[in-house]
Amino acid sequence: MLQCKNIMKDYVSGDEIVHALKGVSLSFREHEFVSILGQSGCGKTTFLNIIGGLDHYTSGDLIINGKSTKDYSDKDWDTYRNHQVGFVFQSYNLIMHQSVLSNVELALTLTGVNKEERRKRAIDALNKVGLSDQIHKKPTQMSGGQMQRVAIARAIVNNPDIILADEPTGALDSATSVQIMEILKEISKDKLVIMVTHNPQLADEYSSRIIRLKDGTLVSDSNPFNETETDVDTSVLKRPGMSFKMACSLSLNNLMTKKARTFLTSFAGSIGIIGIALIMSLSHGMQSYIDQMENDTMASYPIEIQSSSSDMSTLMTTMMGMKKKTEEHKGSKIYSRPYVEDVLESLSSSKKNNLSAFKSYIESNKGKEFRKTAKAIEYDYNLNLQVYNENTDSGLVQVSPNGLLDKLGMSDMMSLQSQFMDSSSMTNDQVWLSLPESKKLRDDEYQLVEGKWPTNYNEVVLEVDENNEITDYALYSLGLLDQDELVKNYQKILNGETDKISKTNLKSYSVDDILNLKFRLVLNSDLYQKVNGLWINQSENESYMKDVVSKSPEIKVVGIIKPSESTVSQPTMGGVYYTKAMEEYVTSKTENAQIVKEQKANPNINIFTQTEFASGQKMSMSNLTNEQMMQLSSMSQEELMNYMNTYNENINATYDSNLTKLGVVDYSTPTKISLYASSFDGKEKLGDLITSYNKKQIKSNVITYNDFIGTMLSSVTSVVNIISYVLIAFVSVSLIVSSIMIGIITYISVLERTKEIGILRSIGASKKDITRVFNAETFIIGLTSGVLGILITLVLNVPISVVVENMTGVSHIAKLPVNGAVFLIFIDLVLTILAGLIPSKIASKKDPVEALRSE
C-alpha cells in the first residue's frame, strides 16, 4: 500500500546542503508493525515525516495505494494526512487549551463529521486506549503516559491506514512505555504502524519488522516486502476543511486561557470605539434635540406666503458682507465693491405674489394634495378692523389698528421693521388678532381657561400666557392701562428725565373683570361723513367718533385662552382674538354702506374728491372746474382745509385702493396664505408642493416665501455635523492605532501558537484553515472590543446626559443610535480583521515540521 522509491531529501542550511535521505527504497504491508532504528541524525524523523506527508521529498517517489505523489497538490497532502495517516509524537503534541475529548475530535471536525458521530467515535478511540473516563480533563492535568494515549486515540480516531509514531515512548518510563507499545501492537493488527525508536529492545519485542538507517541510507530490513503491482486506488476522499465555527471555538478556547490579556487587548481596542461612539451619541442627541425642536417649532410655524415678499436671505448675506467675491483683483489698483448697490438691489427685488391664482389653485381639484397635506390653510384679507374702547381713563382708545405706537410716535419704526420681517412676523404690534378659522388648528394652538369660545360675531376671547400673564403693552393698547400715562413717561425719557418716571405697580385682574370687558366695532366706512356732498375722513374728529362708537355694535370678551402646551410658538404678548364671523359681519355690513355703494356705482370717480382717478396732480386752483370753484367758495375755512387734505391724500388713489380703505374685502385675493402642517415632514411636503406648483406656473404666478426658522435651524444642524465629523476624524486615529496593536498582539499569538499550527497541519488542516484560526481570533477580539466599547459608551452616556441636563436643561443629550452602534462594531471588526490578516498569513505559511519542533 505504501512504497518508497529512491527517496532523497536535501535540506539547505545556510550555504550548505544536508543530504538527510540519500535514496531510500522500501515497501510496506497493509498491516505490520515496523520499527525504524538508527543513530541520531541518520534521517529517521525526516523519513517518517515524508511518509506522513508533513515534509516533501526532494527526489524519488512515494507511491500511496498504487498512485504516485509526484503531482500531489497541497490539498491532496492535506487530505492524505487527514484521512490516511495518524501521527504520534514523542512530545505528545496535544493542544493544551482543549479538553481531551476536543483534542481527539479535532481530526474528525476537519473531516466534517457531525457532532454526535464525532463524539461517539472520539469516545470509542479513547476507550481503546483506556481513557474513556477522563475525556473532560485538560491535557495539563494528565501524566505523560496518559497524554501519549490521548495522542494515540487522536491518531486512530479517523480510522487511518497508517499510524506514524516518532519515538512515542521517548519521554516515558519503562512501565508506561510497555503500555503504549501494547496499544500500538494491538493497532498494528489491522493497520500499518511505523515507529521511529532509539530503543532496540522494545523494537525487538513488539515490532514485526525492523529497519535500520545510517546516514540517510537503508542498511538493513528484517522482513522486506516486495510489493507486486497494486491496483490504483481511485476512491475520492473527502477533503478536510475547518468551518469558521470550529476556528472560532479553537481560538475562543485559546483566548480563554489568557483571559486577562484578552480583556486588556479588547479594552485597548475599544478605546477608539468609545471615543467615536461618544461623539456619535452626543451628535445624535443634539440632532434629535434639533429635530424635536424643528418638529415642534417648525410644524407650529406655518408656511406664510405674503402678497409681497422680499428675498431676505440675499439681503442678509449682503448686509453681513458674506457675499462671495466675484473676481480676484491683483496689482496695485483699487476697486470698488458693491455693497449699498447690493442692499438696494435685494430690497428692490421684493416680489409680488399672485395669491388669488394660488388660492384658486389650492381650492380647485388640482390643489387637493395641499388640502390633504396641510393641517389647516388660513387666509388673511386686507381688512382693517376698527375697534375702540370707550371706557378708558384716557377717553376713547383705538384698539385696532393699534394706536399706541402712533401715540408714542414709533409707528414709522414699526412699519419699517414689518417691511423686513414680513413673513416671520416675529414682532407683532397688534393686540387685536384673528383666531384660526380651522377649529382643529384653534384647538391645537390654544386652550380655553375660562369662559367659552366665541359663538357669535360680537364675541372675542382674551389671550394670556402660560403664566396667566398679559403684557402691559397689550394692556395699554387695549386701554386697560392709561395710555396717556405711558405717553407722558415716554416723553420724560426723551427729555432725559429718567428719574421722574412713575412705575405702574403690578396689576391683577379677576376673571370677572376680564369677562366684563367691552369694545366697540366700527366700520371703516363709518369713519367718513358726507359734508357738502364730499366724503370727509372724520377719524380725528373726537365728538364725531364718540358718537359713531357709541352707536356701533358692542364686542364682549367671553373667554380667556392660553397657548396650548404642545405648541412652541412665539412668546405671546397677550391680546384679543376675534373670529372669522366678526370679519364676515364687517365685510357684509360694509358692502351695504352708503359710501361703498356710491364708489361702486361710479368706478371712475374718486368719491373722496369727486374727480376722476389717476389724475396724479396736486391740488391746484387752475385745474378745478367752475362748479368745483363754486362749491369751494361756499365752504368754511375748516372745511376747505379738510377738502385740501383729502384731495392731496388721494393723488395716487385708485378704485381698488378706495375700496380697500373703506373695508371692502375681495375674498378671491388674500393678503396672506398660511399653510399649517401637522409635522415637520408635512411641512417639507408642503414646501415641495409649492415648488411643483411653481414649476407649472407662468413666471408672474410663481410664488416665493421666506422660511427663516428653517434656514436658521438647518445651519445649526450643519455646524453640529461639521464638528462631529472633525471630532470623529481625530478619534479615528485612535481606532487605527488600536487596530495596529491588535495586529501585533495577533502576531504574538501566532508565535505562541506555532506548535498548535503544526499539530493542526499534521492532522490535515490546510494553510487556509490556519489562516481561518487566526482570523477567528481577531474576529473574536474585534467583536469583543466593539461590543465592550459600545457597552462602556452606553454606561458613560448616563452621567454625561445627567451633567448636560443639569447644566442646560436638555435631557437625554447623549444617546447612541442603534444603527450607529452596529456600524461601529462592524468597522471595528473589519479593522481588527484587516490588522490580523498579515499575522494569520504568516501563520499559514509556517512549515508544519518546524512548527511541530517549536516549543
Ligand SMILES: Nc1ncnc2c1ncn2[C@@H]1O[C@H](COP(=O)(O)OP(=O)(O)OP(=O)(O)O)[C@@H](O)[C@H]1O
Ligand atoms: N530543517 C532542516 N534543515 C536543515 N537540516 C535538517 C533539517 N531537518 C533535519 N535536518 C538534518 O537532517 C538530518 C536528519 O535529521 P533527522 O531529524 O531526520 O534525524 P533523526 O535520525 O530523526 O535524529 P534523532 O534520532 O536525533 O531525532 C540531520 O543531520 C539534521 O541535522
